[in-house]
Amino acid sequence: MADNSTIEWTDATWNPVLGCTKVSAGCAHCYADRFMERFRGVPGHPFEHGFDLRLAPAKLDQPRRWKRPRRIFVNSISDLFHPQVPEAYIADVGRVMRDVPRHTYQVLTKRHERMQQLLNGPLSWMGELPNVWFGVSVENRRQGLPRLDALRQTPAVVRFASVEPLLEDLGDFDLNSIDWVIAGGESGPGARPMREEWVLGVLHQCRRDGVPFFFKQWGGVRKHRNGRLLRGRTYDEFPAN
Numbered sequence: 714m715a716d717n718s719t720i721e722w723t724d725a726t727w728n729p730v731l732g733c734t735k736v737s738a739g740c741a742h743c744y745a746d747r748f749m750e751r752f753r754g755v756p757g758h759p760f761e762h763g764f765d766l767r768l769a770p771a772k773l774d775q776p777r778r779w780k781r782p783r784r785i786f787v788n789s790i791s792d793l794f795h796p797q798v799p800e801a802y803i804a805d806v807g808r809v810m811r812d813v814p815r816h817t818y819q820v821l822t823k824r825h826e827r828m829q830q831l832l833n834g835p836l837s838w839m840g841e842l843p844n845v846w847f848g849v850s851v852e853n854r855r856q857g858l859p860r861l862d863a864l865r866q867t868p869a870v871v872r873f874a875s876v877e878p879l880l881e882d883l884g885d886f887d888l889n890s891i892d893w894v895i896a897g898g899e900s901g902p903g904a905r906p907m908r909e910e911w912v913l914g915v916l917h918q919c920r921r922d923g924v925p926f927f928f929k930q931w932g933g934v935r936k937h938r939n940g941r942l943l944r945g946r947t948y949d950e951f952p953a954n
């Protein structure tokens with residue numbers, strides 16, 4: 714919902730949906746939940762209803778007002794493919810992305826099955842948009858890696874994996890048809906630790922398969938102290954698209 718995002722791999726966030734519900738291990742310390750719940754019950758505040766999922770149609774036009782082309786993270790505090798978001802509204806979001814092609818849109822979901830079903834069916838036109846990247850979160854082996862299989866079965870010009878928060882060693886996994894990998898640790902109160910060898914394992918596989926790698930952060934309770942150097946350097950790679 715903001716220009717000049719502090720998220721390292723994007724330029725701006727756009728939230729035509731607000732709020733969400735937790736679905737897997739990566740959600741346990743959801744930043745959006747913590748942040749939005751602080752304002753529950755504050756009359757007139759945009760987050761008056763806390764983390765309850767709501768559509769925000771007044772935000773639909775926001776990308777039209779941003780004249781300079783930028784990368785836009787779609788629904789940084791929600792999930793576009795959440796079951797409570799009507800299919801017609803997902804199409805409304807898709808039409809904005811189609812009609813304002815100067816921007817690149819990064820759609821990240823943990824509802825991979827619904828995304829796969831809609832983009833192979835009634836919303837197949839969204840999967841053909843050249844300026845829209847579709848990605849899934851991969852926080853662990855059991856819940857995260859099956860999302861990559863679903864993503865491979867989803868039509869998209871660019872497919873990406875957000876390996877954040879990385880909660881365990883992912884082992885040897887398939888990066889076939891994946892165009893970009895972001896990795897990072899959890900941040901904020903109660904942050905679960907991420908081991909260097911887990912990140913190096915992901916990096917190694919990206920190098921093996923020629924997939925661009927972006928290292929977002931180590932995370933931790935005070936993430937700015939831990940920075941984003943991996944073995945003395947930053948990794949800020951993006952897909953060629």
Ligand code: SF4
Nearest residue numbers: 733734735740743791
């Ligand atoms: S899917 Fe994302 S926004 Fe929704 S609860 Fe999980 S981490 Fe939070």
